[in-house]
Amino acid sequence: MKQKIYQILGFSIITACVVITLFFLASIIYLITVKGFHSISWEFLTSIPRKSMTEGGVAPAILGTFYLVIGSILIALPLGVACAIYLNEYSPTGYMVNIIRMSINNLAGVPSVVFGLFGLAVFVNLFGFGVSILSGSLTLAMLILPSIISASQEALMAVPYSIREASLALGATHWQTIKKTVLPTAMPGIMTGVILSIGRAAGETAPILFTAATFYRRSYPSSILDETMALPYHIYALMTEGTHPDKQVAIAYGCALILLVLVLLVSAFAIIIRNKYRSGYVH
Amino acid sequence: MYNGKEKFIKLIFTVLAFSSLLFLLGIIVVLFKESFPILKNIKIFDFIFGIHWYPTHEPPEYGILPLITASFWVTLGAMIVCIPLGIGSALYINELASPRQKQILKPTIEILAGIPSIVFGFFGMLIVAPFLQNLFNIPTGLCAFTASLVLGIMAIPTVTSLAEDALSFVPKSFKEASYALGANRWQTLVKVIIPASMSGISTSIILGMSRIVGETMTVLMVSGGSAIIPKSIFDPVRPMTSTIAAEMGESAVGSEHYHALFAIGLILFLITLIFNVIAEHISKKHRVKLGLNR
Numbered sequence: 001m002k003q004k005i006y007q008i009l010g011f012s013i014i015t016a017c018v019v020i021t022l023f024f025l026a027s028i029i030y031l032i033t034v035k036g037f038h039s040i041s042w043e044f045l046t047s048i049p050r051k052s053m054t055e056g057g058v059a060p061a062i063l064g065t066f067y068l069v070i071g072s073i074l075i076a077l078p079l080g081v082a083c084a085i086y087l088n089e090y091s092p093t094g095y096m097v098n099i100i101r102m103s104i105n106n107l108a109g110v111p112s113v114v115f116g117l118f119g120l121a122v123f124v125n126l127f128g129f130g131v132s133i134l135s136g137s138l139t140l141a142m143l144i145l146p147s148i149i150s151a152s153q154e155a156l157m158a159v160p161y162s163i164r165e166a167s168l169a170l171g172a173t174h175w176q177t178i179k180k181t182v183l184p185t186a187m188p189g190i191m192t193g194v195i196l197s198i199g200r201a202a203g204e205t206a207p208i209l210f211t212a213a214t215f216y217r218r219s220y221p222s223s224i225l226d227e228t229m230a231l232p233y234h235i236y237a238l239m240t241e242g243t244h245p246d247k248q249v250a251i252a253y254g255c256a257l258i259l260l261v262l263v264l265l266v267s268a269f270a271i272i273i274r275n276k277y278r279s280g281y282v283h
Numbered sequence: 284m285y286n287g288k289e290k291f292i293k294l295i296f297t298v299l300a301f302s303s304l305l306f307l308l309g310i311i312v313v314l315f316k317e318s319f320p321i322l323k324n325i326k327i328f329d330f331i332f333g334i335h336w337y338p339t340h341e342p343p344e345y346g347i348l349p350l351i352t353a354s355f356w357v358t359l360g361a362m363i364v365c366i367p368l369g370i371g372s373a374l375y376i377n378e379l380a381s382p383r384q385k386q387i388l389k390p391t392i393e394i395l396a397g398i399p400s401i402v403f404g405f406f407g408m409l410i411v412a413p414f415l416q417n418l419f420n421i422p423t424g425l426c427a428f429t430a431s432l433v434l435g436i437m438a439i440p441t442v443t444s445l446a447e448d449a450l451s452f453v454p455k456s457f458k459e460a461s462y463a464l465g466a467n468r469w470q471t472l473v474k475v476i477i478p479a480s481m482s483g484i485s486t487s488i489i490l491g492m493s494r495i496v497g498e499t500m501t502v503l504m505v506s507g508g509s510a511i512i513p514k515s516i517f518d519p520v521r522p523m524t525s526t527i528a529a530e531m532g533e534s535a536v537g538s539e540h541y542h543a544l545f546a547i548g549l550i551l552f553l554i555t556l557i558f559n560v561i562a563e564h565i566s567k568k569h570r571v572k573l574g575l576n577r
Binding site (some may be wrong): 003004006007010011013014015016017018020021024025028029031032078079082083085086087090091099100102103104105106107108109110111112113114115116117118120121122125142145146149173174175196199200202203204205206209210232235236239240249252256259260263264266267268271272275 | 288289292293295296297299300301302303304306307308309310313314317367368369370371372374375376378379388390393394395397398399400401402403404405406408409410436439440443467468469470472473490493496497498499500503504524527528531532536544545548551552555556558559560563
């Protein structure tokens with residue numbers, strides 16, 4: 001009898017945990033959606049800011065985030081996939097591989113602001129790229145590299161050995177096997193990792209704080225060496241700088257909603273295709 | 284001819300694979316190199332245990348104890364929020380949720396883990412802080428307590444997702460054996476499943492902690508930003524990450540202040556590195572214990 005009461009009590013507590021958690025997270029999404037919805041209009045999405053950030057749209061920030069995401073994916077995707085191919089296809093064991101694995105794991109845990117410091121010291125100052133889209137993309141690329149590597153590795157590992165053996169038995173070389181059979185099979189998994197990284201790169205603020213972002217530009221960036229506005233930084237700047245806090249808050253809500261929708265849609269998309277793809281495999 | 288080409292391709296992949304190692308080493312080298320000059324004028328003891336952080340005063344003082352204390356308390360507070368809620372939710376998803384609920388809850392939590400920290404900061408600043416200010420009748424809602432609460436909520440999906448993975452790795456036979464001995468579901472959960480996945484659960488907690496310590500934008504926006512050693516949980520504080528983010532923009536490249544901020548970055552890096560090494564060590568042991576690594 002006593003045990004039964006414990007069970008009811010225990011189960012109620014863990015049910016309460018999940019309810020509280022979902023309540024918190026849902027209320028964040030709900031409040032931002034409701035309050036941000038008023039700010040969103042076609043003009044908001046497509047025009048540049050006017051009257052020192054109190055009117056107009058946020059198109060340069062949306063475009064800036066787009067550039068930074070594309071830039072960082074272009075850098076991190078080939079590097080990350082190559083690294084995963086090496087770890088999984090060429091050198092499955094050994095001392096050096098363990099060291100690489102360890103450094104990837106630790107790189108994944110480095111605080112994003114520390115990546116920002118690295119980007120500032122190396123890309124902005126040492127390489128002389130200045131505060132620019134290029135520096136920001138490189139910094140963000142380092143940040144998302146570990147997750148692209150582990151997603152790619154997981155995808156490569158899920159490719160059944162029989163596929164490789166079949167290809168090798170037909171006389172294909174090691175590289176031909178990887179290029180023609182392993183990579184195409186692993187592609188959905190790799191793309192999931194990439195899509196998740198898009199969400200991460202779009203939302204990160206600390207790494208671009210000193211490497212790419214600026215509060216206000218009169219024109220759209222014209223080269224990769226220009227500094228740029230970006231959505232997450234724009235939210236921060238609207239809340240902490242400027243002279244008309246009341247008008248800026250409404251714009252910030254709009255930006256937060258755009259960012260939230262963007263990131264949630266992107267990661268939902270990635271997770272749904274990953275789950276589909278995972279359950280479809282026979283090991 | 285094929286042989287040469289194959290070797291060349293392998294070489295390219297090897298070189299690219301080592302770039303991640305290079306990046307990690309690069310971060311370490313840069314952090315050491317850029318923070319070392321601060322020790323020319325300040326003793327390391329005074330830097331870490333000094334209680335005054337006045338980088339813009341004349342003469343400036345660089346004591347980071349208030350920043351370390353702030354990071355410590357904010358992290359501790361956030362852990363108090365996110366451990367019970369995070370682990371509790373994981374237990375629910377693993378044990379109580381129907382297959383259909385599980386199918387929805389698990390990906391939902393994973394998707395929520397991707398909400399950018401700036402959104403949490405924004406939410407904390409505009410909604411949580413004024414609410415708590417009224418509730419507790421305190422001078423400002425931007426304080427250590429609010430930062431802990433918002434950070435704690437932010438870290439829940441990460442902890443839940445990792446802890447649920449750990450719980451689901453426990454072999455079904457453990458559960459069946461316990462039922463066969465007459466234990467009920469709760470007894471089985473507490474006495475068999477949780478102990479068996481304890482190391483995985485602790486890994487999830489350490490990784491959650493590592494995320495909280497390194498979190499920047501949320502604390503920058505909601506912690507209040509005054510660099511003093513807090514006397515109560517409702518004092519505004521300035522953790523290490525937000526100090527770097529707030530002050531790097533105004534410090535001249537190569538100045539003492541610039542180097543001091545890099546030194547804070549180095550300490551932050553070392554703290555999270557230690558967390559990650561511990562987490563990795565525990566999870567390796569865990570996999571061996573459950574026989575997953577053979």
